[in-house]
Amino acid sequence: MHIRFDNTYARLPERFYARQEPARVLDPTLIRLNRELAAQLAIDVDWLHSADGVATLAGNALPEGADPIAQAYAGHQFGGFSPQLGDGRALLLGEVVDTEGTRRDLQLKGSGRTPFSRGGDGKSALGPVIREYVVSEAMAALGVPTTRALAAVATGERVMRQEGPLLGGVFARVAASHIRVGTFQYFLARRDIDALRLLADHAIARHYPDAAEAPAPYLALLEGVVAAQADLISHWMSLGFIHGVMNTDNTAISGETIDYGPCAFMDAFHARRVFSSIDTGGRYAWGSQPDIGLWNLTRFAETLLPLLSQTQSDAITIAEGALHAFAARYHNQHAARFRAKLGLGPQTPVERIQACLDLLDAQDVDFTLFFRRLTSIAGGEDPAALAAMFADRESFETWFATWRRDADPGAHLTKMRAANPIRIPRNHRVEQAIQGAYRGDFAPFDRLVDGLATPYADQDAYADLETPPQPEEVVHQTFCGT
Ligand code: AMP
Ligand code: MG
DSSP states (O other), X not given: OOSOBOOSGGGSOGGGEEEOOOOOOSSOEEEEEOHHHHHHTTOOHHHHHSHHHHHHHHTSSOOTTOOOEEEOOOEEEXXXXXXXXXXXXXXXXXEEEOTXXXXXXXXXXXXXXXXXXXXXXXXXXXXXXXXXHHHHHHHHHHTOOBOEEEEEEEEEEEEEETTEEEEEEEEEEEESOOOBHHHHHHHHHXXXXXXXXXXXXXXXXXXXXXXXXXXXXXXXXXXXXXXHHHHHHHHHHHHTEEOSOOOGGGOBTTSOBOOOSSOEEOSBOOTTOOOBTTOTTOTTOGGGHHHHHHHHHHHHHHHHHHHHOSXXXXXXXXXXXXXXXXXXXXHHHHHHHHHHHHTOOTTSOTHHHHHHHHXXXXXXXXXXXXXXXXXXXXXXXXXXXXXXXXXXXXXXXHHHHHHHHHOXXXXXXXXXXXXXXXXXXXXHHHHHHXXXXXTTOOHHHHHHHHHTTSTTSOOGGGGGGTSOOOGGGOOOOXXXXX
């Protein structure tokens, strides 16, 4: 057996999923393989490179022990509830216990139609594959909980999209699990309380084993998910990351970032920034993410009400208590992360953080480069390069004088360096990698993935990945591409 599968989700009752084989593709070629991740999963890298391995990553061959299923889930999309979404273009091949003892899902995305495909073709164009590979691996390197990229394959086929026929791809994804808030909602919508209990027990065993020992395990599960989402979203915020589609079906119970569609890292900082072409109302703007996170968690809590107490009013009180913890946890995390970014001690008032963000917002200042240059100043460099980022020099100087007084860079330099990446997946570089891939040139993609593997380290060879886009390179919108 090349992959040591142990498929606990596929052993849950049949109403949790639909069994489905992946579609065969014409001419699969391997674009990139994550060797390190393969090793963690104890999968033989040489085998993955072989024709047999590539056929497996493309869905043309099923490895021994795989039990491919399309998982059922529901979800609120932009606030509107769909009682049935499910894996419409993805299949869970199975689960692997990695070398650290952690159980992880191996999923193929873009592997053809399933009973949940509705009108879709179940396929993926190469662009979204490249985007998810780059951004999810960058997030992992930045230290953010995330699903991972195991491999990207070109199918040799074309898929029809709005832009016309595009080269197709299959993405092999690894996740702590693919259980979403929407998975719980699927069973609540059917009033299937037995299934809710089974799913909650499964999620506890997998992601919150301590909750099993708690006096009230389902409350402990809710508390765990609330904490994980508060931490995750504060982490996104501190990096200028905008998920773009924070629907409940894209909210993982594990606390990992999942489903990289029209996501983006901001260049110039604006609290209301939106990139997604479909988010016309700005529901998922950068500054709305904590509120939306709590909204999604409230939908999750609703699904657990039948398990929290026999009496509904008691269940609601219990759930509200757990949800109440979100704000404090989020604000503490947010303050800690931004204090670290600014080189401020724990006593500095949080108003200083907001004052800094207001300054950046008012002056179109590049978020990542600002904090990077501030870190350099803390390390002894001249402030000229930072000052030059501001058109209104006077308001910068006023802020800077306050910062000089507040900050203790000597004491906090290490923390600053660890909180302020030098390289992020800038939209224009991701776009260049995608456009290159459509031309058959994967060099920009490979270089981008390589350069983003060490985001906090100074590396002159990747200096071009540090800088904001030239005016003609600016990406204003990102697309799902599905
Ligand atoms: P997303 O918001 O992109 O994660 O997808 C929302 C829903 O649409 C999920 O149920 C997906 O499986 C489904 N979906 C997206 N793209 C396709 C496609 N090309 N074919 C079939 N289903 C799709
Ligand atoms: Mg999704």
